[in-house]
Amino acid sequence: QYMLVYFGYTWCPDVCPVEVLVMGHVIEILGTVGEQVQPLFITVDPTRDTVSSLAKYAENFHPRLLALTGREDQVAAAAAAYRVYYGKGEVADSRDDYLIDHTDYMYLMGPNGAFLEVFPHGMRPAEVAQSIGQYL
Numbered sequence: 038q039y040m041l042v043y044f045g046y047t048w049c050p051d052v053c054p055v056e057v058l059v060m061g062h063v064i065e066i067l068g069t070v071g072e073q074v075q076p077l078f079i080t081v082d083p084t085r086d087t088v089s090s091l092a093k094y095a096e097n098f099h100p101r102l103l104a105l106t107g108r109e110d111q112v113a114a115a116a117a118a119y120r121v122y123y124g125k126g127e128v129a130d131s132r133d134d135y136l137i138d139h140t141d142y143m144y145l146m147g148p149n150g151a152f153l154e155v156f157p158h159g160m161r162p163a164e165v166a167q168s169i170g171q172y173l
């Protein structure tokens with residue numbers, strides 16, 4: 038399987054939902070060839086994103102989207118492998134209410150796990166799908 042990987046968190050108010058929506062559209066545009074691509078969402082907020090909240094989140098965006106979590110050190114290791122930055126941003130009045138700044142790229146990985154391409158925020162689903170389609 039190819040993998041389309043995005044790091045984010047379900048509490049993200051703006052950027053993540055847009056990007057994950059784009060991911061879903063990309064998979065739809067690719068159609069049957071897109072079945073070779075596994076879309077993955079990896080949380081950078083394992084404290085608040087539980088397995089069940091991630092499952093619900095993923096399901097809302099695309100039936101084939103899988104959302105992954107792990108211990109904090111595992112999430113940190115995965116992020117480091119992709120050179121993804123994340124860190125607590127603004128802290129609001131409640132301790133549970135905070136934003137996390139994070140890298141906002143989608144990564145296309147080959148079936149052997151090798152990096153193929155990165156898609157920055159703001160690309161249209163059709164553009165991303167076209168780029169991915171060249172590998173399939």
Ligand code: NI
Pocket residue numbers: 045046049050051052053054139
């Ligand atoms: Ni986000």
